Amino acid sequence: MKILLVEDSRAMAAVMSVRLASFGYEVSVAENGEVAVARFAEVAPDLVLMDIEMPVMNGFEATARIRAIEATQDWAWTPILFLTASNTQENLITAIEAGGDDFIVKSVPEAVLQAKMKAMARIAALRKRLSVANRLLREQASRDGLTGLCNRRHMDLTLDLAWSEARSSGAPFALLMLDIDHFKKYNDYYGHLAGDDCLRTVAQTLASVVDRCNSERLTDGAFAARYGGEEFAVLMPQASAQAYERVAHGVIEAVRSLGIRHERNADWGVVTTSVGGAFVPAANDELMHVFRAADERLYAAKAAGRNRAVLS
Numbered sequence: 001m002k003i004l005l006v007e008d009s010r011a012m013a014a015v016m017s018v019r020l021a022s023f024g025y026e027v028s029v030a031e032n033g034e035v036a037v038a039r040f041a042e043v044a045p046d047l048v049l050m051d052i053e054m055p056v057m058n059g060f061e062a063t064a065r066i067r068a069i070e071a072t073q074d075w076a077w078t079p080i081l082f083l084t085a086s087n088t089q090e091n092l093i094t095a096i097e098a099g100g101d102d103f104i105v106k107s108v109p110e111a112v113l114q115a116k117m118k119a120m121a122r123i124a125a126l127r128k129r130l131s132v133a134n135r136l137l138r139e140q141a142s143r144d145g146l147t148g149l150c151n152r153r154h155m156d157l158t159l160d161l162a163w164s165e166a167r168s169s170g171a172p173f174a175l176l177m178l179d180i181d182h183f184k185k186y187n188d189y190y191g192h193l194a195g196d197d198c199l200r201t202v203a204q205t206l207a208s209v210v211d212r213c214n215s216e217r218l219t220d221g222a223f224a225a226r227y228g229g230e231e232f233a234v235l236m237p238q239a240s241a242q243a244y245e246r247v248a249h250g251v252i253e254a255v256r257s258l259g260i261r262h263e264r265n266a267d268w269g270v271v272t273t274s275v276g277g278a279f280v281p282a283a284n285d286e287l288m289h290v291f292r293a294a295d296e297r298l299y300a301a302k303a304a305g306r307n308r309a310v311l312s
């Protein structure tokens with residue numbers, strides 16, 4: 001457990017540090033409230049032991065600031081124990097009112113200090129588990145279970161934000177809609193499980209084309225999402241016209257060259273995709289129109305024989 005000990009008396013800080021270190025805890029010391037607030041952000045402690053009277057900034061003020069920092073984060077609550085000189089009812093009430101969780105007197109007997117720290121270590125372990133679970137839940141809520149791509153919900157949220165940023169700066173913006181050709185026939189002929197494998201492979205191929213463009217800095221923050229059944233979308237904020245075309249043609253070629261047999265995709269014999277796109281040189285329109293344009297072009301690509309992109 002990492003403890004941030006906030007104590008202006010060097011002698012007291014030294015004594016407490018030795019005692020806490022002897023229980024196996026990692027101790028970092030701040031000599032006043034202001035230093036504690038800065039150190040809190042650096043150290044991310046599991047527990048704060050906070051003196052009350054200190055120069056520069058007292059313990060109550062520092063606690064209020066730490067709680068304000070935590071309020072800007074998704075989930076955070078670091079236990080704060082006040083270190084007081086006397087064990088009075090007023091001290092307890094003031095400590096809790098100030099955002100603290102408890103208090104201990106500085107002269108606390110060894111066994112009591114050790115027992116309190118044990119209880120705090122349990123809370124620290126629980127917080128860690130909660131924070132890991134929270135992160136996993138967040139990840140799962142934004143991913144499509146079958147393909148691992150971002151899901152429609154995450155795409156919609158990100159898209160609204162990216163579009164309003166692009167509109168406020170008049171930046172370029174591109175959207176691609178991609179659909180596997182004759183996928184119903186693929187399912188009917190090869191079975192639904194094979195269909196799932198095909199969806200996963202196409203999704204990975206699409207993601208790697210988009211990732212390559214990001215890593216070559218042709219795009220910045222472009223990402224692919226599963227939009228629905230066998231339909232995918234690629235969002236390309238800040239994309240140039242060249243990057244837009246490169247991703248569209250790149251993914252069609254990459255999927256076709258996988259050579260996944262598709263007897264019922266008569267013209268090609270392998271799994272292919274069709275793409276419709278919309279490129280806006282300076283975002284100013286309604287996002288809905290961008291979607292509509294990409295969708296209409298996707299239908300045009302299908303009508304023109306599939307395995308192709310219609311981009312304008």
Ligand SMILES: Nc1nc2c(ncn2[C@@H]2O[C@H](COP(=O)(O)OP(=O)(O)OP(=O)(O)O)[C@@H](O)[C@H]2O)c(=O)[nH]1
Pocket residue numbers: 146179180181182183184185187191192193194195196199228229230302
């Ligand atoms: N295996 C599998 N199939 C899916 C999944 N989601 C949607 N599908 C199938 O995708 C097929 C989509 O069929 P259609 O919308 O008719 O499109 P299509 O057959 O690809 O025809 P075109 O788009 O015109 O080339 C349907 O058979 C759906 O059952 C999935 O998660 N797994």
